[in-house]
Amino acid sequence: MKAAVWHRKEDIRIEDVPDPDAGPGQVKVRIKACGICGSDLHEYRNGPFLIPAKPHPLTGRSGPVILGHEFSAEVLATGEGVTRVRPGDRVTVNPLIYCRNCHYCLRGQHVMCTKLGTVGFAWNGAFAEYGVFPEYGVHRLPDSMGYDSAAFVEPLAVAVHAVKRSHMNIGASVAVVGAGPIGLLVMQACRAAGAGRIFVIEPIEMRRAIAAETGAAAVLDPAQADTGKEIGILTGGLRADYAFDCVGNQASFDTAVKATGRRAVLCIVGLAMKPVEVYFNRLWGHEKELVFSSGYDDEFPAAINYLADGRVRVEPLITDRIPLDDLVEKGIKELVRRGDRNIKILVKP
């Protein structure tokens, strides 16, 4: 089969590799759509990052590896002992590979597993014609859900988890800093969870337009306005009750602090590539809380429901669909160079 294999940074090759077979407890699928994620770009530009440098304790894998972890698929075959799915089922897969035996796994906090690995990094992923995955990660899709929407279940699970981690209250006002794929999905997940008004702060015009189209009460350009002051005006001086930093750098964190009012919660969703300074006195006097959100545990069913009934709309986020052969040139490099005209590019193997 054809697959996109990461060999080392700036070296992803479309190659012929042997078709995988489903072992015991595994499900073989035909990949229908797979989104390109920021973490795929990161492996391309600076990796290995999530790709293990030495054999992974659960999978035995290190690079080279097939990338791709945000996907939908059709079941082709099942290995010994598989009972939950059958050939022909339409599915998505939670890409977390966890031990199911450590303190955190036993509490259902799979993303905290001490041996955590991820499909597309520590296990062959979905930028390929076929894939084989553990049955425990496989989720069936409702008949009404298209394969392209279903490729968003994984990033939407990230967003749903972030809202849960923040303990956002119904009716609260929310600021979302950064309207990339995750920021836009966090905004919609907050709406689905009953937020009052949501303010989205984003410098790129096209992204602000999509935020406005998918439900933001106001969109703000940090280059044009003092966004904290603007949100203050929009909230009668209170500013937001919750802020989600979906970027993860000093500027976005500072923006999130200024966007929020007293006793606000700041939830950090973006992955910080450099240290970020936190001046305690800017949080202490107003008793602001700082929480972090990284991945998801069991938010796949919620994400599937939100997409199935249209509470979360992802069609406006799809800026291109490309064949596997074009993954590097029209996918990864395009996303690296042209953030001003892209949100999510789907690969259709």
Ligand SMILES: [Zn+2]
């Ligand atoms: Zn991802």
Ligand SMILES: [Zn+2]
């Ligand atoms: Zn574990």
